Amino acid sequence: MFRTLLAATILLAVPANADDDRLKVVTTFTVIADMARNVAGDAAEVVSVTKPGAEIHGYSPTPRDLVAASDADLILWNGLNLELWFAQFLNNLGDIPAATVSDGIEPIAISEGAYEGRANPHAWMGSASAMIYVDNIRDALSRADPDNASVYASNAIAYKARIAAVLDPLRAALDQVPPDRRWLVTCEGAFSYLARDFGLREMYLWPINADAVGTPQQVRRVIDGVRDNDIPVVFCESTVNTDPARQVARETGARYGGDLFVDSLSEEDGPVPTYLDLLRVTAERVALGLTATE
Structure with missing residues (x-):
């Protein structure tokens, strides 16, 4: 039923980047979208499935979300069991490359509750982990759009410096x-x-x-x-x-x-x-x- 509704909706929709040759990147939530925009610069269009203020864990994608992502060249998602809805969402989209931006992070385990022993998914809140996110985003963009790999590499370096500039004084204050x-x-x-x-x-x-x-x-x-x-x-x-x-x-x-x-x-x-x-x-x-x- 979901695929039928998606197909019917797409017939009424014009792809957002119909006249835009840039890479189109869809992310699962706003934090990853902003990180990706900083790495992409003007070389790619980046949109988020969830909107500002949304609670990500139990989100239910809509047919409109599927339409917005249907012409994506790349999808970025957090992983670590954050987006419990993502596997079905991606399956409904078909053959679109996806990258997990938390790859390579040593996760902290949840210590209690129904998810005890599983990875705590909020790794972007760590200073060291944030740098891995940026590198993974850079690499995913570069694989999807090798002609702009040097742009993504340069932007990633500058963005990591900005993250450090925000966090280092606050760490010193908490010390x-x-x-x-x-x-x-x-x-x-x-x-x-x-x-x-x-x-x-x-x-x-x-x-x-x-x-x-x-x-x-x-x-x-x-x-x-x-x-x-x-x-x-x-x-x-x-x-x-x-x-x-x-x-x-x-x-x-x-x-x-x-x-x-x-x-x-x-x-x-x-x-x-x-x-x-x-x-x-x-x-x-x-x-x-x-x-x-x-």
């Missing part, structure tokens, strides 16, 4: 936080790579958004952990219900430090329209929350 205060408490366990690279211990309400979220047992466990460790601040993600984290803050006397960004960029006029903004705003809020005196 000044006393070890007993270096806790990152969030709703989803989406910041394991960031916590590892920034020397933070991690506590979260639920391990991944595809699992049970915000249960009384999860909230009670984190309340106890915040009290036992005298943790001053808790956070949540921008794409989920923040009420459980706010409850933890109320019942422990910790501050609610604000929303962190991980799975999705914002609209252009929002707080994190780019991946660099996402890294900067998230890390700055963590650093501010841990270093605040009141």
Whole structure:
């Protein structure tokens, strides 16, 4: 039925790049799209299946999504069990090359819940992993479009320097936080790579958004952990219900430090329209929350 609906819809659609000879790249979500745009520059058109603010884990592709991707030359996806819907999506598209941008990353295992032992998929939040993403995007673009390989290589070098320029000062700021205060408490366990690279211990309400979220047992466990460790601040993600984290803050006397960004960029006029903004705003809020005196 999905293929029939796709075929019927395509008859009514004109490919977005009908008059554009550039490589067309489709990504599964906005973070990868922005990274790919920075590596591609003007040499390729890059679009995202999911829109700004979308929750990626349980996304359900629409016939319109399939139409938008039907004339792609390359599809980039995260892998590591992030896009649980992707295999069927790609199968419906047919024979379009796809690249997994997390290839080569040493994953951090999820430690509990239904996905215990599987890879934590949010590897783009780690500083070292981000560089691997950029290299994988560069290589995928170059394979699909060898005539512009030198452009992609040059852009990748410049982009990695910009990522480092955002993260290095924030890492230095967090290095000044006393070890007993270096806790990152969030709703989803989406910041394991960031916590590892920034020397933070991690506590979260639920391990991944595809699992049970915000249960009384999860909230009670984190309340106890915040009290036992005298943790001053808790956070949540921008794409989920923040009420459980706010409850933890109320019942422990910790501050609610604000929303962190991980799975999705914002609209252009929002707080994190780019991946660099996402890294900067998230890390700055963590650093501010841990270093605040009141």
